[in-house]
Amino acid sequence: MSIETDIKQSKFRNPHHKAALNLLFTANWLSNSQACLLKPYDLTPQQYNVLRILRGQYPNPIRVNDIIERMLDRMSNASRLVDKLLLKGLAQRTECLHDRRAVDVVISEAGLNLLAELDNLQDHWENKLQQLSSEEATLLSDLLDKLRSTSETSC
Amino acid sequence: MSIETDIKQSKFRNPHHKAALNLLFTANWLSNSQACLLKPYDLTPQQYNVLRILRGQYPNPIRVNDIIERMLDRMSNASRLVDKLLLKGLAQRTECLHDRRAVDVVISEAGLNLLAELDNLQDHWENKLQQLSSEEATLLSDLLDKLRSTSETSC
DNA sequence: TTACATTATATGTCAATACATTTAATAGAA
DNA sequence: TTCTATTAAATGTATTGACATATAATGTAA
Structure with missing residues (x-):
């Protein structure tokens, strides 16, 4: 499902804003599913x-x-x-x-x-990500690395 | 900086595992920086x-x-x-x-x-993501959408 | 109408978290 | 050596969070 549908928001300021919200939303989604799997243990x-x-x-x-x-x-x-x-x-x-x-x-x-x-x-849990091919997973990881590659310190 | 350096881990089980850890790490990184910006308010x-x-x-x-x-x-x-x-x-x-x-x-x-x-x-805050071009930001968002597109319910 | 299930929100509770402070050990300069 | 700064980890405390339960209103079937 697209992030538009998931958070019921149709417009974003720009592609970067949309990517940021999607990143936070997806990480929560993944983290919650992991918590759910681990809970019985x-x-x-x-x-x-x-x-x-x-x-x-x-x-x-x-x-x-x-x-x-x-x-x-x-x-x-x-x-x-x-x-x-x-x-x-x-x-x-x-x-x-x-x-x-x-x-x-x-x-x-x-x-x-x-x-x-x-x-x-x-x-x-990792199979949740199998919607992506290996190449796509690598591409995603590379994009995330690039995203963090700011020179800024602190905030 | 690459995720390998950031979490001091050189090997991952597969590209999907690496992408998952990178996703969680990057989301925390982004979320912490936002918290830091908002704190004075x-x-x-x-x-x-x-x-x-x-x-x-x-x-x-x-x-x-x-x-x-x-x-x-x-x-x-x-x-x-x-x-x-x-x-x-x-x-x-x-x-x-x-x-x-x-x-x-x-x-x-x-x-x-x-x-x-x-x-x-x-x-x-959004400028943190400016390391990515608009096209890359869109690509990232699309990959995240695809990642979540599993048919599974619950865990 | 009466039951009963469902929905919307609030609350109680205990654990987890953020963040500052403390304690103790080490390193380094005078 | 002594003094001070730095580092490692633990702890105190207030806030936040998860999650179950409570409260109250609504919907629905008999």
């Missing part, structure tokens, strides 16, 4: 994102600060997200040897198992 | 979105339910967002004549003035 999309980052480093530990740099949403509280994962036994936390301010986080066996189980769901 | 992106929907109907009223259908993020609580706008004097709420369950919401003079002031900021 008692994981939020953010927790899932952190868990996958941990798996990406496994068996090496990663520090909280490095997790933040890899997160899709930088604004969220990585420290508390890790807390949640610890509470569920999906990760382990140990003091970093060389820097006692820092903390090493590693995904646990249970975390790896849960992710393995969720990999099938992830396929299902 | 004590408006959240969601409140701003509702205010613009109200202006789109002005001078006609719009019902809360119709606001929800136009919102970029359907999950948020439209009723409380409208509350916030009323509290700030940016909108007015009157009982709907023909259906006493419903409520008519109209943007106020103050709301219109605030939006007029913000239109310049909005230009600035």
